[in-house]
Structure formats: structure tokens, C-alpha cells
Amino acid sequence: MSVFRSKGYDGASLNELAEATGLKKASLYHRFPGGKKEMTDAVLDFMEAWINEKVYMVLSNSEVPPQRRLKDAIHNIGQVYGHGTKVCLYRSLSMDTGMSLFGNKIEKGIGQWLESFSILGEAVGKDVETALKMAKQSFIEVQGSLVLSKAMGNTEPFAQAIQNIETRYSS
Amino acid sequence: MSVFRSKGYDGASLNELAEATGLKKASLYHRFPGGKKEMTDAVLDFMEAWINEKVYMVLSNSEVPPQRRLKDAIHNIGQVYGHGTKVCLYRSLSMDTGMSLFGNKIEKGIGQWLESFSILGEAVGKDVETALKMAKQSFIEVQGSLVLSKAMGNTEPFAQAIQNIETRYSS
DNA sequence: GTCTATAGCTAGATAGAC
DNA sequence: GTCTATCTAGCTATAGAC
Numbered sequence: 207m208s209v210f211r212s213k214g215y216d217g218a219s220l221n222e223l224a225e226a227t228g229l230k231k232a233s234l235y236h237r238f239p240g241g242k243k244e245m246t247d248a249v250l251d252f253m254e255a256w257i258n259e260k261v262y263m264v265l266s267n268s269e270v271p272p273q274r275r276l277k278d279a280i281h282n283i284g285q286v287y288g289h290g291t292k293v294c295l296y297r298s299l300s301m302d303t304g305m306s307l308f309g310n311k312i313e314k315g316i317g318q319w320l321e322s323f324s325i326l327g328e329a330v331g332k333d334v335e336t337a338l339k340m341a342k343q344s345f346i347e348v349q350g351s352l353v354l355s356k357a358m359g360n361t362e363p364f365a366q367a368i369q370n371i372e373t374r375y376s377s
Numbered sequence: 378m379s380v381f382r383s384k385g386y387d388g389a390s391l392n393e394l395a396e397a398t399g400l401k402k403a404s405l406y407h408r409f410p411g412g413k414k415e416m417t418d419a420v421l422d423f424m425e426a427w428i429n430e431k432v433y434m435v436l437s438n439s440e441v442p443p444q445r446r447l448k449d450a451i452h453n454i455g456q457v458y459g460h461g462t463k464v465c466l467y468r469s470l471s472m473d474t475g476m477s478l479f480g481n482k483i484e485k486g487i488g489q490w491l492e493s494f495s496i497l498g499e500a501v502g503k504d505v506e507t508a509l510k511m512a513k514q515s516f517i518e519v520q521g522s523l524v525l526s527k528a529m530g531n532t533e534p535f536a537q538a539i540q541n542i543e544t545r546y547s548s
Numbered sequence: 549g550t551c552t553a554t555a556g557c558t559a560g561a562t563a564g565a566c
Numbered sequence: 567g568t569c570t571a572t573c574t575a576g577c578t579a580t581a582g583a584c
Contacts, residue, residue, distance in 0.1 A: 212473040217387035220560060232562080233568050241561065293472070300528055301469060302383040309530075316528050342525060342534055350521025354513060357471055357487050359480075363513055391578060403580080404550050412579065551584075559576070566569080 207249045211295045215246060215304045243307060246299070250311040253295050256286065257318050265322040272329040276375050279322070280368055283348065290355035290364025297349065319345055330375055344371045378420045382466045386417060386475045414478060417470070421482040424466050427457065428489050436493040443500040447546050450493070451539055454519065461526040461535025468520065490516055501546055515542045 209218045209226050223245060224231045238244040260282035265275050287294065296312050298304075305312070320341045327337025351367035380389045380397050394416060395402045409415040431453035436446050458465065467483050469475075476483070491512045498508025522538035 214385055214387060214472045216385060217472055217474055219558085221558090229567095230569060231560085232570080235561065236567060294524075296528060297468070297524055298472060300524070301385050301388055301464070303388055305527070309528075312528050313530070316525070339537075342537075346518055346521030346525055346534065346538065348521070349524040350517030350519070353465075353468055353471070353520040353524075354487070354517055356476070357467060357480075357483050359484070363517065366510075366513075367517065390576080392576085400549095401551060402578085403552080406579065407549060549584105551582100553581085553583100555578105555580070557577080557579100560574095562573070563571085564569100565571100566567105 207252065207295065210246060210249050211293050211298050214298045214301060215307070216301070218242070246308060247311070249295065250308055250315070254311065254315050254318065257315055260286070262318055262322040265326045268329070272326055273376060276326060276372060280372065284368065287352060287364065290352065290361030293356060294349060294352055297352070316345065326375060340374060344374070347371060378423065378466065381417060381420050382464050382469050385469045385472060386478070387472070389413070417479060418482070420466065421479055421486070425482065425486050425489065428486055431457070433489055433493040436497045439500070443497055444547060447497060447543060451543065455539065458523060458535065461523065461532030464527060465520060465523055468523070487516065497546060511545060514545070518542060
């Protein structure tokens with residue numbers, strides 16, 4: 207996953223993937239007969255499961271008060287993005303090559319993200335339309351701030367974006 | 378430029394660059410002896426000049442009222458991003474390979490962008506700190522909405538983000 | 549200044565021993 | 567199931583004719 211995230215699909219070489227996994231190339235092909243495409247699919251499936259567990263389940267857990275849910279989800283999100291130092295897998299894979307190969311999975315993962323935050327929005331009393339708008343805005347701010355943080359070598363934009371999101375859901 | 382933008386640095390092949398420019402590979406090397414790296418530098422220089430002309434000059438032109446400046450700059454920005462259908466060059470080049478080769482130019486271009494919007498913010502009466510915050514927020518929303526628009530195959534997030542930016546500078 | 553032809557290399561992917 | 571060795575195709579880059 208770290209290789210695909212930092213190099214993208216075209217930039218991720220099997221030599222790097224082999225080194226990162228500790229397996230030789232031929233062993234990777236034994237486990238993923240479909241080659242690099244199948245390896246990427248596996249990473250995307252893992253990411254989808256991660257969103258399900260660490261974002262969706264957390265934000266939709268009605269046994270926990272909404273503010274607490276958000277804090278927990280944000281904690282997870284901060285972790286997976288290295289608090290602004292890492293790149294989003296979906297962003298790395300959404301170049302032309304990746305979009306044509308994995309567009310469906312990327313769209314599904316982001317859709318799950320939006321639904322999660324929509325549920326949270328409704329839990330704090332927003333109507334459906336407003337909740338979706340807030341969800342999109344949260345996604346945009348996370349992604350955009352990651353671009354800015356990465357490019358400027360400064361995690362402040364990400365931290366600020368996270369704080370803005372918290373503020374938005376507490377009003 | 379379109380090739381680097383849609384394929385990234387690793388994904389952009391000289392065959393594609395040759396086809397896109399209408400020159401053969403050897404001719405490209407005649408004009409860019411430094412190879413793909415030099416071609417990318419040229420594209421980044423072009424992008425920087427574009428920002429200077431179409432964003433910085435427009436937003437800092439004190440002979441035009443601020444609202445008009447913003448409208449003009451937004452018009453240009455909408456054009457260069459295909460109103461949400463295209464990808465930002467800086468995003469495409471900010472994978473690991475691109476960051477180590479072009480990090481300085483990317484940082485400079487984005488810095489120019491931020492300064493442009495900061496000047497606009499001050500022109501509508503904000504203090505320096507607030508103006509910079511608004512500039513960052515505008516950049517984040519453009520970039521984030523481009524990610525969302527591209528991934529979902531829907532330009533609505535980009536259009537919405539542009540509208541939010543306009544609103545922010547008119548209050 | 550553009551071309552054809554090709555060098556040299558690394559990519560993704562396989563064969564087959566163990 | 568993992569390995570070494572290898573294939574072929576594509577890559578970046580160059581040589582040299584015109």
C-alpha cells in the first residue's frame with residue numbers, strides 16, 4: 207500500500223513491491239496471478255475495509271454521541287494520513303491509468319466516505335441535503351489540505367482543516 | 378502539458394509526448410537535451426507563467442474593483458481546469474518521484490497562488506493573517522473539489538467550490 | 549531541426565527447480 | 567510457496583543521415 211500511495215500505479219514497480227513486501231517477484235505473482243492490477247485491487251479492497259471499519263462504523267454508531275464519533279473518526283483519519291505527511295491512496299491512483307482500471311473502486315470508497323459523514327450530519331440534526339453538502343465539504347478539505355500540506359512540506363493546513371471540520375459539526 | 382497532467386511523471390512516456398507535440402522522439406531530445414526532466418521543467422515554467430499572468434496579475438490589479446478581479450481570475454481558473462474535468466498539474470507531479478525532482482517549482486507555484494489570493498483578501502479589507510487563511514482555504518477547496526469531481530465524474534463539487542470562494546470574498 | 553534506426557536498460561511477467 | 571533465471575516489450579536516450 208505504501209508503494210502505491212507514494213508512487214502511483216505507473217510509478218510502482220514490481221521490484222519495489224517485492225522489496226516492500228519481503229517477497230521476490232515470482233512469489234508475488236504466485237499470490238497475485240493477475241499481476242500489478244490484481245495487487246492494486248487488493249490494496250483498494252483493504253482501503254475500502256479500512257474506511258468501513260475506521261470511518262463508517264465509527265460515524266454511524268448510534269450508541270455513541272456524535273461529537274465523540276467524530277473525534278474517534280478524525281483520530282483514525284489523522285493516523286492513516288500521517289497527520290498530513292502522507293498522501294491519499296485514491297489521489298495517487300486517480301491519474302488516467304488508475305481511473306480507467308480502478309475508477310469503480312475509487313468511486314465506491316469515496317462514496318462510502320461521503321455516506322459516513324452524511325450520517326453524522328443527520329445525527330447532529332441537519333437535513334439530508336445539508337448533511338451531504340457538509341460531507342462533501344469535509345472530504346474536500348481533507349483532500350485539499352493534504353495536497354497543500356504535502357506540497358509545502360508543512361502539516362499545518364491538514365491540522366487546520368481537521369479543526370474546521372470539528373467546528374462545523376459542533377455548531 | 379496535457380500528458381504530464383493526466384499521466385504524471387512516471388506515467389508520461391516519450392512516445393506519448395512525441396505524439397502529443399507532433400514531433401518525433403529525437404526531435405524532442407534536440408529541443409530538450411535534458412530529456413523528460415527538462416520537458417517537465419518547461420511545463421512547470423509555463424504553468425508558473427500562467428499563474429503569474431492569469432491569477433497573480435489579475436488579483437493584484439488595483440485598478441479593477443476586487444469583485445471584478447476575482448470573477449476574472451475564477452474565469453481563468455475554470456478554463457484551465459476544464460471546469461472540474463481536468464486535473465491540476467501540481468497534483469499529478471506531486472508523487473514521490475515528482476516531489477524530489479520538482480518540489481521547489483511546485484512549492485513556488487503554489488506559493489504564488491497563495492500570495493495572489495492573499496492580496497485579494499487584503500483588498501477586500503481583511504488583515505494579513507486572515508487574508509492568508511482565506512487564500513489557503515481557497516486553494517484547498519479548488520484542489521479538493523477537483524479530486525472529488527474527477528473521482529465521481531461530476532463537475533458539481535468544483536462548481537460549488539468556486540461559488541463558495543466567490544461568496545467568501547464578497548462578505 | 550527533423551527524421552529513421554537502434555542502443556542499453558528496466559519494466560512486467562513466466563518457467564521450472566526445490 | 568518461494569526461489570533463481572529468463573523472456574519479451576516498452577522505456578529513456580543516442581547516433582547519424584538528410
